[in-house]
Amino acid sequence: MNTSLTILKATGLSFIIFWAIIFSEEKFMLDMFPYVFLSFIPIGFCCLIVICLTICPFFWAKNESKDSDTILKTYFPFYAIILFTLCSYGLITSNLNIFSVAFIISAFFTLLKSWTWLAKSHKNKKA
Amino acid sequence: MKNIPLIIGALLFSTLFHKQGIGLNLSIFNILTLIVLIIYNKNAFKQKSTIAYAVLYLITAASIFIYNNSLSIIANTIAFITLIGQVSEQNSSIYVNWLNGLYTCIAGLFHRNFGVNENEQKVESKKEIDYLHLAKIIGIPLIILTIFISLYKNGNPMFNGLINDIDFSIINFQWILVALCGYYLLSNISNPVIVDPATINDVQTGNILPYQESIETDNLKKEHQFGFILITALNALIIIFLITDITYLLSSNDLRASVFSNQVHSGINALIASIIIAIIIILYFFRGDLNFYKKNKNLKLVAYTWIILNAILVINIIIKDAQYIYYFGLTYKRIGVLVYLLLTVIGLVTTFIKVKDLKNFWYLFRINTVTAFTILIVSSTINWDSYITIYNLNYAKSMDFNYLIELSNNNAFILKNYLDKNNLNDKKTLTINRKFKNYLRELKNKSWQESQFDNFKLK
Numbered sequence: 001m002n003t004s005l006t007i008l009k010a011t012g013l014s015f016i017i018f019w020a021i022i023f024s025e026e027k028f029m030l031d032m033f034p035y036v037f038l039s040f041i042p043i044g045f046c047c048l049i050v051i052c053l054t055i056c057p058f059f060w061a062k063n064e065s066k067d068s069d070t071i072l073k074t075y076f077p078f079y080a081i082i083l084f085t086l087c088s089y090g091l092i093t094s095n096l097n098i099f100s101v102a103f104i105i106s107a108f109f110t111l112l113k114s115w116t117w118l119a120k121s122h123k124n125k126k127a
Numbered sequence: 128m129k130n131i132p133l134i135i136g137a138l139l140f141s142t143l144f145h146k147q148g149i150g151l152n153l154s155i156f157n158i159l160t161l162i163v164l165i166i167y168n169k170n171a172f173k174q175k176s177t178i179a180y181a182v183l184y185l186i187t188a189a190s191i192f193i194y195n196n197s198l199s200i201i202a203n204t205i206a207f208i209t210l211i212g213q214v215s216e217q218n219s220s221i222y223v224n225w226l227n228g229l230y231t232c233i234a235g236l237f238h239r240n241f242g243v244n245e246n247e248q249k250v251e252s253k254k255e256i257d258y259l260h261l262a263k264i265i266g267i268p269l270i271i272l273t274i275f276i277s278l279y280k281n282g283n284p285m286f287n288g289l290i291n292d293i294d295f296s297i298i299n300f301q302w303i304l305v306a307l308c309g310y311y312l313l314s315n316i317s318n319p320v321i322v323d324p325a326t327i328n329d330v331q332t333g334n335i336l337p338y339q340e341s342i343e344t345d346n347l348k349k350e351h352q353f354g355f356i357l358i359t360a361l362n363a364l365i366i367i368f369l370i371t372d373i374t375y376l377l378s379s380n381d382l383r384a385s386v387f388s389n390q391v392h393s394g395i396n397a398l399i400a401s402i403i404i405a406i407i408i409i410l411y412f413f414r415g416d417l418n419f420y421k422k423n424k425n426l427k428l429v430a431y432t433w434i435i436l437n438a439i440l441v442i443n444i445i446i447k448d449a450q451y452i453y454y455f456g457l458t459y460k461r462i463g464v465l466v467y468l469l470l471t472v473i474g475l476v477t478t479f480i481k482v483k484d485l486k487n488f489w490y491l492f493r494i495n496t497v498t499a500f501t502i503l504i505v506s507s508t509i510n511w512d513s514y515i516t517i518y519n520l521n522y523a524k525s526m527d528f529n530y531l532i533e534l535s536n537n538n539a540f541i542l543k544n545y546l547d548k549n550n551l552n553d554k555k556t557l558t559i560n561r562k563f564k565n566y567l568r569e570l571k572n573k574s575w576q577e578s579q580f581d582n583f584k585l586k
Contacts, residue, residue: 074324081226
C-alpha cells in the first residue's frame with residue numbers, strides 16, 4: 001500500500017476541486033496565483049491528517065482473515081454514508097458559504113477516491 | 128454511446144437546478160431518473176414490486192408539483208432512495224433498500240471503480256491511470272505558462288491589455304460544475320450497487336422462527352413463570368391507569384386548551400413508553416424456546432391481553448385528541464398524534480401476529496417499516512394546510528387565527544376566498560390580503576423551473 005503516493009494524488013485532486021469551485025464563483029486574477037499555489041501546503045496537510053487517521057487504519061489493522069476485498073465491502077459503504085452525513089451537516093450549517101462548500105465537496109470526493117487508490121495500490125503490491 | 132443518456136441527463140440536471148428553487152424541476156428530474164433507471168436496469172422493472180415503488184415515486188413527484196411543501200420533498204427523497212435500493216436488490220427488505228439506495232446515490236461510481244464483481248465477489252484491478260504523468264503534462268505547463276504570462280504582462284503594455292481583454296464570462300463554470308454533479312448522481316444510480324453483508328444476510332433471513340423441539344428444562348419453566356408474573360402485573364397496572372383516566376375524563380368539565388393539551392401530551396408520552404416497553408418485553412419472552420414450550424398458553428393469553436389493553440389506551444388517547452380538535456381546531460401536532468396512534472395500532476397488531484404465528488423480530492421490523500413508508504407517501508399526497516384551514520374556519524368551536532396565517536402558502540387562496548365571502552375585522556382582512564399578495568408576487572417571480580400547480584391558477 002503506497003500511502004504517500006495516495007496522499008500526493010489526493011492533494012492534487014482536492015486542490016483542483018477546491019479551486020474549481022472557488023473560481024466558478026469568484027473571478028480569477030493573476031495576482032492570486034502565488035496564494036493559490038501556496039494553498040497546496042494546507043490542502044496537503046489536511047489530506048495527510050484525514051487519510052492517515054480515517055482511511056489508512058482500516059488497511060493497517062487488517063489481519064490474515066480480512067483481505068482488502070473484505071475491508072472494502074465491509075467498511076467502505078458505511079464510511080461513505082457517515083462522510084456524506086457529516087458533509088451534509090457541514091453544508092447546512094455553513095449557510096452555503098462558497099469557501100465552506102468548496103472545502104466540504106473537495107473533502108468528500110477526495111476521501112472517497114482515496115479509498116480506491118489505497119485499495120488498488122494494496123492489490124497491486126500483493127500481486 | 129453508452130453514456131449518452133447520462134450526458135443528456137446531466138445537461139438537463141444543470142438546466143433544471145442551477146440557481147433555481149424547488150418546483151416543476153424536481154418533478155421533471157424524477158421522470159428523468161426513472162428513465163435512466165429503466166434504460167440501464169430493464170430486468171429489475173419486470174418485477175411488480177419495482178413497478179409499484181416507481182409508481183409511488185411518481186406520486187410523490189406529482190405532490191411536489193401540486194403542493195411544493197417540505198413533507199412532499201421528504202417523501203420524494205425517501206421514495207427515490209427506496210426505488211434505487213429496490214432496483215439494486217429486489218428481494219431485500221425496505222430498510223435494506225434504504226441502505227442500498229443511499230449508498231448507491233452517494234458512492235455507486237466509486238464502488239464500481241473498485242471493480243467489485245458482484246457475481247464472484249472479487250475485487251478486480253482495472254487499468255491504472257497514470258495520474259503523475261497526467262499532472263506532469265497538464266499541471267506543470269499550466270503553472271509555468273501562468274508564471275511567464277504574469278512576467279510578460281509587466282514588460283509589454285499591449286500584451287497586458289490583450290491578457291486583460293480575455294473574458295471567460297461567456298462560459299458559466301458553475302453551470303458546468305452542477306452538470307458534473309448531475310452526471311455523478313445519474314452515473315451512480317444507473318447501475319445500483321449493494322451493501323454486501325447487510326443485503327445478503329437480509330435476503331437469507333426469513334420471517335418465521337426456526338422450529339425447535341419443545342424442551343421442558345427448569346430454566347424454561349422459570350422464564351415462563353417470570354414472564355407470566357411480569358406481564359400479569361403490568362396488565363393490572365394498565366387497567367388501573369385506564370379506569371382512573373376514564374373516570375377523570377367523565378367527571379371533568381374543564382375544557383381549557385392547556386388542560387386538554389397536557390392530557391393529550393402526557394397521555395402520548397405514557398403511550399410511547401408503554402408500547403415500546405410492551406413490544407420489547409414481548410419480543411424478549413417470545414424470542415426463542417418459549418414459543419415452542421407446550422405450557423405457554425397462559426403466557427400467550429396475558430401477552431394478548433396486554434396488547435388489547437394497550438389498544439384500549441390508544442382509543443382513549445384518540446378520544447382525547449378528537450375532543451381537542453373539535454374544540455380548538457386542527458394543528459400539525461394534533462394530526463401528528465393521530466398518525467402516531469395509527470402507527471401504534473399497526474405495531475400492536477403486528478406484535479399480536481408475531482406471537483400468534485411464531486414470527487421473528489425481523490418480521491416485525493419489516494412490516495412496520497413498510498407501513499411507516501406507506502403512511503409517509505400517503506400523507507405527502509394530502510394538502511394538510513388546506514384541510515387544517517377549511518376545518519378550523521368552518522367547523523372548529525374556537526381556533527387560533529394567527530396559526531392559519533403562519534401555515535405555508537398552500538392555504539392562501541382558501542383564506543382569500545373565505546375573506547371574500549365573510550365580513551372579517553380590519554386586522555384579519557389586512558393579514559389575509561398581505562399573505563395573498565405576497566404569495567401572488569412570489570408565484571409571478573418564479574422561473575419555469577420553479578413553477579408549481581398554483582402558477583396555472585393565475586392564468
